[in-house]
Amino acid sequence: MGQLFDSIAEAFHLLSGGDIEVYGLIGTSFRVALTSTVIAAIIAFPLGIWLGLGKFKGKRAIDIIFNTLLFLPTVVVGHLVYMFLTREGPLGDYRLLFSQTAIVIGQVILATPIITAMVSNAIRVADPRIMATSLALGTGRLRAYAALLGEIRELVLLSVVAAFGRVIAEVGVSMMLGGNIFGKTRTITTGIALLTSQGEFGRATALGLVLLIIVFIINILVYQATHRAGT
Template identity: 50%
Template sequence: MDFLFDSLKTALALIFSFNPEVYITVWTSLYVSTIAIVFATIAGVPAGVAIGLGRFPGRRIVITLLNTLMALPTVVVGLVVYAFLSRMGPLGRFGLLFTPTAMIIGQIILATPIIANYTLGALSASDSRIMPTALTLGASTTRGTMVLLQEIRFGVVAAIIAGFGRIIAEVGVAMMLGGNIRGVTRTMTTAIALETSKGEFAFGLALGIFLLSVALLINMFLNFLQQR
């Protein structure tokens, strides 16, 4: 118990003394995940709406594939993207491997199926008369889609939050594509794994407190939306 108490005291001291390494690591995590979730939203929400409103051959297969991609292992994503971005890969000439950009690409791939699937679920649970009514009243397809998104906006926000929660806490993509470079690509999760293995438990605990705080805020906001 003394070990845990001393570690917690040291971790709090690191936080409240604004230790630069702690805050740079936290900032890197938030920066990478925020950029990734923006692009994942741009791709995932329209994809979910298109699948939900579309009636095309193989739609059920697409939905099944989307459900499968939600549980995509992060190390598999890291492995595939690594193959593309490595020097011998087709995109190797751009030098993206072991940069925040590489991590963002990997996290976009992780978050997009989640956002698309949650959006599809919110759309399926909505009133099926919304779109036909809008079209009957003279709205264009684009306008009708916007009205529909307005109606399911809380579900879409929940989808975005779920996607962000998935990528902010992942390790595989950040480690394999970012390289865990100090001050550049080291995130909270990779730093916790590294520092704990080095015996720096207090440093890892400080980052763990930040990570839990982010998760708590995300869940509080999601709960607020569900109550609405």
């Protein structure tokens, strides 16, 4: 018990002291997770719209696949992407392994199904007249899709935040594809893993607290955004 309190005390000490290493990890985590989430959103929005609106054969199968991907363990994604990025893999020539790009690729695979599933479900329960109304007003298809997402924007935002939460908190992909390189691919979570393994509980706790605080702030923002004027 004493050790736990010591750790928390050390955590605040590190944070208030502006520990450069700690802030470096926070920066890396954010940069990588944000990039992943944005790319995932760009992929997942059209996919979600397609699945949410579409009526075609095999749609149920695709739904099930995406819902399954939601539960994909991060290490499985890490391993699969590793097989692609290793020099002997299909994408080996790009030398992407052990880089932030590699982490981004893995995290995009983690985040995309989350946004896709949440957006397509949101569209399915949304008012079916939204699309028809846009089209009836002579808007192009792309603008109609944008209007559709706009009408369900809280849920869209929620899906993006859920995806961001998953990738900023994951460790498997970052560790396996990033290689936990100091100053480059060490993130908050791989940092925690390393510090814990080295018995540096105080700094590990500090990073854990940072993660908690970040997620807490994001949730406050989301809560405010989604509870503003309901209509």
